Amino acid sequence: MRKAVLYILVLISGVLFTARLFYLQVFDGASDSLDKNNAIKIMYDYPQRGYMFDRNNKLLVSNQPSYDVMVIPKDVKPLDTLEFCRLLKITNEEFKEILRKARVYSPRLPSVVVPQLNKADYASLSEKMHKYEGFYIQRRSLREYQVDHSANVMGYIAEVNNAIIQKNPYYQMGELIGTAGVEKEYEDVLRGEKGVKYIQKDRFNRDIGPYKDGIYDTLPTRGKDIQLTIDATLQKYGQELMINKRGGIVAIEPATGEILALITAPSYDPALLVGRDRSRNFTKLWYDTIAKPLYDRVLMGEYPPGSPFKALTALIALEEQAISESEIVNCQGGYHFGRRVLRCHHRGPVSMVSSIANSCNTYFCTVYKSTMDKYPNPQEGIDHWRAHLSSFGLGDFLGYDLPSGKRGNIPTSTYYNRIHQYPQHRWSSLATISNSIGQGEVLLTPIQMANFTAVIANRGFYYTPHIIKNIIGPDTIPGKFKEKHYSTVSAEHFEPVVEGMHQVYERGTAASIRIPGIEICGKTGTAENYTRINGKRMQLTDHSIFVAFAPKDDPKIAIAVFVENGYWGSRWAGRIAGLMIEKYLKGEITRTDMEKFVLNGSLEAEYAKPYSGQPFTINR
């Protein structure tokens, strides 16, 4: 025992130290991550965000420098809060709250104190900055908009929130990320890569040089510039036409699927969401729940398409051989089924061409019914009908390169089985007859309407609509936008429909809004719509709808226009479509009477009606 005791103690201490070392170094410690190391400071070098150009290389958005005041809470020393707050133009309470939040986020990582100082504020502050330990100024680049339109297309950038930081470790508190529109969709392209510098610090928090001679450091890579498919002139013109109206315009180049114009109204000046007033302006836009300027009606709005949908009914009927183009239907002023009647505003015998020109409800109800009745039961009929419509890009997300969108609604047999409680109750093709004229259960977004118009213009195919014309540098666009999608309706069936749409202008519902010198094919639409006022279903003035493409034989533009509560199709939407087409094809306007009518016209009184609390009349 006397000989062993020291041996035993030495061995015990050996075991103790081994265990402790193992715990510290292997079990607990040894995170290789440099950002957790208190001896290493990470500095970021932010690259310029990529510019956006329109299809004619007109600059839409570039960058401007901005300065953020940042804080690393653990480095903050007692300071003259009063003076500092005065320089920052915030109150003492705000300052305390900002510091508290920063500390909660991380004592070691930087947080934003005041974002986006302008140059004047920056100048006065930067002289005194050395007095405030733990605070520093971070230079960033902010967007500088060269145009006051297209806010819905370009989108905006915003500070990342905690959810994004959790999901994507690339982003740090206070950094910016595209949160809407092209900025969001092409964030990875526009953003570039920030550079990282690892700085070795000593215990006084002084920099003592690059960590490991900078072998882990990276240089920033500038974001890539992109060219958009939109035409800034057309976009600006469209936005002017839509002043004091609600709705939207989508124009597509049928041969490529490039989106020439994407206008939602009302909209806002993109410059509102830059700089120190950003949050105030954003709140104002966000809480405008009546006009909804942040709501992109052309991508998000699901509307009954109305009469333009008749063109599709005709195409499907031809493909299904339910009718031939020369067959005549005699319109008795309405389509009678059972004890009900679906009214038509016109009378007399119609062929396919004249029925489109005059928008005859009876004709389309008839051919729709024959199409459905080719199948043993209405379920099969509906599903075949739906398959045809799917090939036009309807009833599902179109696949365009903007982050928001809706499917619309092209009902399935399951849908009708559910609402009619099949099989307890049977339903016939007549139950879905409203679909034939674009009412009923069918819902489309304006961009879907523009897309099917492009299919008709192309006589049977489309390219997925897209906003990206070129990513400058690699000079590519995603391959999916170069794939041709064919409709299930064969090319030869399109001619009578095209002719019918041409006749709309020649002697049909749009005869009064003809554009001299351009052969336009179009289709008017008037869609009934309802709202709820104090729980009561109230009908509002019809939506004014128009789809068109031109020129007839070599289509350069396919367009869909939607004006909420604009009454009949040619009144607002038709005029706007014509003006847009002329502006795009000729560059100047000959129908100045029409232009004057649209520019001076306002529907604000119409939109105020449901909120007036007074009884009101519609469709006047």
Place this chain on the structure above:
Amino acid sequence: MGATKTHLRFDWLIIFIYIALVSMGWVNIYSASLSDSAQGYLDFTQIYGKQMMWIGLSLVLIIFILAIESKFYENYASVIYIASLLSLVGLFVFGRTIAGTTAWYDFGGFSIQPSEFTKAATALALAKYVSDIQTNMEELKHQISAFIILALPVVLIIMQPDPGSVLVYAAFVFPLYREGLHGVYLLLGLFATVIFVSTLAFGVIWAAIAIVLLAGILYYKNRRKRPKILKYVFIVTACIGFAFSVSYIFNNVFKQHHRDRFNIVLGKEVDTRGIGYNTNQSEIAISNGGWFGKGWTQGTQTKGNFVPEQHTDYIFSTVGEEWGFLGSMVVVLLFIGLITRIIYRSEKQKSQFGRVYGYSVAAIIFIHFFVNIGMVLGVFPTVGIPLPFFSYGGSALWGFTILLFIFVKLDAAN
């Protein structure tokens, strides 16, 4: 015994471990003290350059120690001891005070800390006394004499004051125990430590209650043997008295920085920015090493000088950060190898003098090793004593070199 043959009998394993530890020590001091103004490995204005010089001079010292006839150490043990005590006394007249401790002689740029040499001198004196034929460690009279040999340097060092160095003298309980000191002294020491720690950790009242309960349970268990109640009362009273005196000393005699050091280890202080800073930084640096370490001169904590006193008392944190778990284990195993080898060789000594001295050497190195690495790893209170052969400092290196090589010489002559 011919001098030509003696060198063959040197214990080359001990010498090899010595060289390994000293070399590794220098490599880590280099890293811990590296600065931008460094000019090569032999820059004598730099800490690592000075240490290189101390190492070189140590080799000269070793040759001297080994050349001297081994009987010299036994015959002149008392003289060396007295000279050493005088050097401690002299400090009060000529000493230089650094950070409140008067422990150094200043020789124009170099300082010498005599207490580092006193360890070897005390070991010699104790070995000489214990190995005397008339000395019997089982007799109280001789125990007291041995105690006085130890107490003289301890008192002088306490007066500097340098409480860390005093702790080292506890090492001599091991050679004394080996030579026949009753085991009750070891137990008493252990018991005193337990009461000491629990008093500080839980407060004197709870410690006293625990002592009474424990004694009650023991009494109840042994009731068949008819224990004397008076004996129990006496022991309990002594224990509680000790607990109260610990509390009193802690609160009234200790300075705040002593109290802080204990509080950190007992987990009463978690303020990593304040007094727990050293230990916390040291643990961070060691954790940083992982399995294989960051590589020589690549430790971020070492480079940033986050660990205070890293080239001296906290040198092991550099090993931990730059050489990782594997490097740290090599160092720990070398120390264990050295200590056990010394104990093993001590048992082989024919003379009691050699054995007592050898045990003293092993125990002194062990205490340093245990307290220093325990402190750096955060399992022992912060006590400022160096890691033998590793830490920067000429006095410490020379002190340990002399201590070790006298034994190598004795062993070779055995």
